[in-house]
Amino acid sequence: MALSKNQQLLSKIATNDRHGENSPYFDGWKAYDKNPYHPIDNCEGVIQMGLAENQLCFDLIQKWIRRNPKASICTAEGVHEFKNIAIFQDYNGFKEFRQAVANFMGKARGGRVTYDPNRIVMSGGATGANETVMFCLANPGDAFLVPSPCYPAFDRDCGWRTGVQLIPVNCDSSNNFLITKAALEAAYERAQQDHINVKGLIIANPSNPLGTVLDRDTLRSLVSFINEKKIHLVSDEIYAASVFSTPSFVSVSEIIEEMECDRDLIHIVYSLSKDMGLPGFRVGIVYSYNDAVVNCGRKMSSFGLVSSQTQHLLASMLSDDEFVDNFLKENSKRLAKRHSMFTKGLEKVGIACLKSSAGLFVWMDLRRLLKEQTLESEMNLWRVIINEVKLNVSPGSSFHCSEPGWFRVCFANMDDDTVEVALERIRVFVEKQQVKSKRKFQNNLNLKLSCTPRRYDESVMSPHMMSPRSPLVRART
Amino acid sequence: MAIEIEQPSVGLSKVAVSETHGEDSPYFAGWKAYDENPYDELTNPSGVIQMGLAENQVSFDLLEAFLETHSEASSWGKGASGFRENALFQDYHGLLSFRKAMASFMEQIRGGSAKFDPERVVLTAGATAANELLTFILADPGDALLVPTPYYPGFDRDLRWRTGVKIVPIHCDSSNNFQITPQALEAAYSEAEAMNIKVRGVLITNPSNPLGATIQRSVLEEIFDFVTRKNIHLVSDEIYSGSVFSSSEFISIAEILEARQYKNSERVHIVYSLSKDLGLPGFRVGTIYSYNDEVVTTARRMSSFTLISSQTQHLLASMLSNKEFTENYIKTNRERLRKRYNMIIEGLRSAGIECLKGNAGLFCWMNLSPLLEKPTREGELALWNSMLHEVKLNISPGSSCHSSEPGWFRVCFANMSEQTLEVALKRIHNFMKNRERDRNLKVI
Numbered sequence: 001m002a003l004s005k006n007q008q009l010l011s012k013i014a015t016n017d018r019h020g021e022n023s024p025y026f027d028g029w030k031a032y033d034k035n036p037y038h039p040i041d042n043c044e045g046v047i048q049m050g051l052a053e054n055q056l057c058f059d060l061i062q063k064w065i066r067r068n069p070k071a072s073i074c075t076a077e078g079v080h081e082f083k084n085i086a087i088f089q090d091y092n093g094f095k096e097f098r099q100a101v102a103n104f105m106g107k108a109r110g111g112r113v114t115y116d117p118n119r120i121v122m123s124g125g126a127t128g129a130n131e132t133v134m135f136c137l138a139n140p141g142d143a144f145l146v147p148s149p150c151y152p153a154f155d156r157d158c159g160w161r162t163g164v165q166l167i168p169v170n171c172d173s174s175n176n177f178l179i180t181k182a183a184l185e186a187a188y189e190r191a192q193q194d195h196i197n198v199k200g201l202i203i204a205n206p207s208n209p210l211g212t213v214l215d216r217d218t219l220r221s222l223v224s225f226i227n228e229k230k231i232h233l234v235s236d237e238i239y240a241a242s243v244f245s246t247p248s249f250v251s252v253s254e255i256i257e258e259m260e261c262d263r264d265l266i267h268i269v270y271s272l273s274k275d276m277g278l279p280g281f282r283v284g285i286v287y288s289y290n291d292a293v294v295n296c297g298r299k300m301s302s303f304g305l306v307s308s309q310t311q312h313l314l315a316s317m318l319s320d321d322e323f324v325d326n327f328l329k330e331n332s333k334r335l336a337k338r339h340s341m342f343t344k345g346l347e348k349v350g351i352a353c354l355k356s357s358a359g360l361f362v363w364m365d366l367r368r369l370l371k372e373q374t375l376e377s378e379m380n381l382w383r384v385i386i387n388e389v390k391l392n393v394s395p396g397s398s399f400h401c402s403e404p405g406w407f408r409v410c411f412a413n414m415d416d417d418t419v420e421v422a423l424e425r426i427r428v429f430v431e432k433q434q435v436k437s438k439r440k441f442q443n444n445l446n447l448k449l450s451c452t453p454r455r456y457d458e459s460v461m462s463p464h465m466m467s468p469r470s471p472l473v474r475a476r477t
Numbered sequence: 478m479a480i481e482i483e484q485p486s487v488g489l490s491k492v493a494v495s496e497t498h499g500e501d502s503p504y505f506a507g508w509k510a511y512d513e514n515p516y517d518e519l520t521n522p523s524g525v526i527q528m529g530l531a532e533n534q535v536s537f538d539l540l541e542a543f544l545e546t547h548s549e550a551s552s553w554g555k556g557a558s559g560f561r562e563n564a565l566f567q568d569y570h571g572l573l574s575f576r577k578a579m580a581s582f583m584e585q586i587r588g589g590s591a592k593f594d595p596e597r598v599v600l601t602a603g604a605t606a607a608n609e610l611l612t613f614i615l616a617d618p619g620d621a622l623l624v625p626t627p628y629y630p631g632f633d634r635d636l637r638w639r640t641g642v643k644i645v646p647i648h649c650d651s652s653n654n655f656q657i658t659p660q661a662l663e664a665a666y667s668e669a670e671a672m673n674i675k676v677r678g679v680l681i682t683n684p685s686n687p688l689g690a691t692i693q694r695s696v697l698e699e700i701f702d703f704v705t706r707k708n709i710h711l712v713s714d715e716i717y718s719g720s721v722f723s724s725s726e727f728i729s730i731a732e733i734l735e736a737r738q739y740k741n742s743e744r745v746h747i748v749y750s751l752s753k754d755l756g757l758p759g760f761r762v763g764t765i766y767s768y769n770d771e772v773v774t775t776a777r778r779m780s781s782f783t784l785i786s787s788q789t790q791h792l793l794a795s796m797l798s799n800k801e802f803t804e805n806y807i808k809t810n811r812e813r814l815r816k817r818y819n820m821i822i823e824g825l826r827s828a829g830i831e832c833l834k835g836n837a838g839l840f841c842w843m844n845l846s847p848l849l850e851k852p853t854r855e856g857e858l859a860l861w862n863s864m865l866h867e868v869k870l871n872i873s874p875g876s877s878c879h880s881s882e883p884g885w886f887r888v889c890f891a892n893m894s895e896q897t898l899e900v901a902l903k904r905i906h907n908f909m910k911n912r913e914r915d916r917n918l919k920v921i
Contacts, residue, residue, distance in 0.1 A: 010614055010775070011613060011614055011616055011617045013613050014613070014614040019778045019779070058561045061560075074792060079544050079545055083537045086537070086760060087532055087759055089603075089752070124602055124606075124782050125781075131782055135490060139491050142490075160779075161613055279565060279567040280563055280566040280567050280786065282567070282784050282787075296489065296493040302603075302605050302606075303602070303606045304783040305761050306786065307759070307761050308760060309789050310788055
């Protein structure tokens with residue numbers, strides 16, 4: 001059975017590249033998988049810093065679960081609900097679940113906004129939510145503007161099966177990666193000239209990979225922009241409760257209370273994967289101010305409903321105000337502590353990060369370590385970091401950053417000790433760089449650069465879907 | 478800056494404004510009547526009895542008993558790391574223990590007549606997602622899948638809505654018990670060709686919804702030969718495979734392939750789910766089992782949009798890897814469904830109503846064509862309206878299943894207690910008695 005014959009038998013969607021896995025960035029993951037760090041068994045291994053997971057607050061959740069056995073349908077206390085939960089496949093979701101999620105979303109915004117449970121639509125994670133929103137708003141061939149650098153999987157989520165294209169709106173360090181009206185207008189105009197139908201703008205706020213929150217003025221100008229052009233605004237607020245310092249998070253929901261806006265254009269994507277550290281539970285939410293999108297999205301949610309078992313557990317957990325208030329507070333505190341520890345450690349060796357107040361990562365500035373301010377140099381440096389420093393970090397180009405030299409480094413998916421080890425390795429590396437001449441630096445590269453797409457076999461898993469093998473987990477088994 | 482709110486808001490996508498989601502069909506209209514006036518033995522004994530919902534509620538006690546005696550299902554494994562690992566687990570390969578359990582369960586349902594490799598099991602949030610996902614992979618917008626009628630009404634949405642793929646029916650009728658014939662297959666294919674539509678595959682449901690009958694081995698062989706000749710795919714939705722009343726009567730396409738040493742098997746894909754056999758539609762557990770490596774890889778990637786909650790995978794892994802439990806469950810569930818089926822058939826027969834001879838599923842295919850004023854779709858819908866508003870039973874009219882022959886109705890029997898089923902049968906009995914009486918009066 002020849003591969004080409006197979007490809008003829010499958011659809012265009014099945015055989016194109018928009019799943020995004022044929023990218024050179026998987027080398028980092030491969031290196032980690034082959035040689036994962038473990039404090040005792042493999043202290044020379046690669047430390048995973050490319051995975052934006054929040055592992056800092058599981059103890060809080062576990063404590064709650066132990067104290068609330070009724071919330072599980074498997075315990076003696078909760079099994080009497082088993083049948084009712086097991087047969088519930090209504091795409092509206094449990095009322096209590098929608099209420100609990102709306103409650104949580106409101107609290108994550110300091111109670112400055114309230115969310116209507118009847119606008120809560122479920123989806124298969126934020127992955128499913130972004131796709132669902134695109135299916136509702138755009139036709140194949142239509143485009144959405146997306147400020148870059150951006151989450152790499154936006155292209156797959158927004159465009160793989162929908163046929164929607166993403167047009168980057170480049171941001172750079174000249175103004176701390178702010179999104180400017182000029183940049184938006186330029187991107188919009190170019191699309192018009194190319195006869196591409198722009199249906200909307202999709203933003204991530206707080207930003208991945210920057211870790212910054214959008215300021216009020218920028219948000220207002222974005223809302224003005226989309227109203228003026230009569231296009232949609234999708235705000236992916238998946239890190240809304242992962243904010244640990246100032247400036248604090250302002251949601252688009254707050255902005256539309258303060259200024260005139262056609263609410264039919266405003267849609268929010270949310271999930272519990274980052275703020276609560278529960279990516280396995282697949283809780284994605286579409287929240288739209290547009291009734292038609294809520295109705296349509298709800299019908300589409302049949303393709304990605306949240307397991308009723310999970311709805312039941314979370315309905316109980318997230319309607320416990322005492323738990324939620326404490327969780328949000330603790331989460332911010334622990335993220336702040338971790339962020340501070342990491343950035344201070346980097347500062348000590350002269351590495352700066354973009355000033356940020358949110359997210360599970362920092363946007364690290366390694367421009368001065370580049371031989372040349374080019375993509376190639378960035379990739380070279382990246383391979384050195386993986387193979388010599390043994391840290392899996394994500395190069396800025398994987399986020400479509402137009403300015404070489406930036407790296408996203410995750411800090412919330414490991415324990416303090418591992419952070420120290422990582423910082424030590426960085427310190428050693430930076431000191432070595434200062435000693436070596438540029439020529440020697442070049443000679444140390446022992447891997448050929450390859451930027452051409454390659455097919456990976458099943459042994460390489462998608463970074464987004466990989467089994468998390470946090471050193472913390474391994475340490476305990 | 479003033480914004481004129483009065484202006485029409487910017488449009489949504491074509492998919493969003495189309496009606497292909499199918500919710501305006503009578504299949505769903507009956508639900509409204511039920512929702513507004515649901516039967517309850519004590520509080521609303523004259524309400525509408527829901528017989529349009531293919532749910533399996535006859536075997537929950539077995540599941541509950543398992544949970545009560547197996548605490549490992551409720552814990553997350555050893556110590557703190559168990560919960561953390563599970564909560565973080567979003568690998569689209571799915572939990573290995575769960576895939577193994579699913580493969581093993583699928584083998585047991587087929588009485589060991591086919592083997593399933595856990596590496597070919599792709600997980601999705603329900604069969605709804607599985608069928609849509611497969612369609613995205615096997616066909617381009619504008620292409621068609623051939624589907625035998627009558628078929629599950631949800632296919633209109635699952636196969637067509639967001640994919641842009643068409644369904645071309647393979648017509649089946651009562652002249653031969655609604656079996657799929659080679660002539661019907663060819664006719665459907667030619668029909669598509671005549672419309673310049675590219676056929677990418679055949680999608681069968683075996684056991685059939687709404688017929689409640691398994692597909693015979695010889696017919697499966699013919700279908701497989703047909704798709705091989707045309708070089709197209711075969712999707713076999715075997716969601717009711719564990720709901721066959723007698724274990725020997727179900728032949729899976731997997732068996733056919735195994736008997737042929739898997740020659741040409743790369744065009745075959747099986748869809749399964751725990752929604753019907755285990756009665757767990759809320760948990761959203763679907764699978765695609767494909768004999769095609771490309772399809773497995775691509776489906777796995779695509780499952781990112783519709784993964785199964787890791788919490789649910791963990792629970793079911795512990796349940797389904799317990800062979801003692803699953804063997805007993807499969808056997809007991811089968812017996813109870815058979816008993817229910819016999820009860821409804823007898824009850825209908827004594828009311829003068831015949832059904833298609835069935836041997837599987839959670840419903841029977843009831844023949845009310847003798848009652849039609851006119852042998853047309855309108856006649857059928859008029860009768861359906863009477864059943865809904867006078868007899869107060871929500872059953873599914875054949876036209877909602879695209880049956881080309883009017884007068885047939887799908888009637889579910891496993892989503893209620895035996896008492897409720899008795900009440901429903903009594904109502905039907907009275908309805909038929911009154912009709913007979915009215916007819917006799919007219920004659921006089």
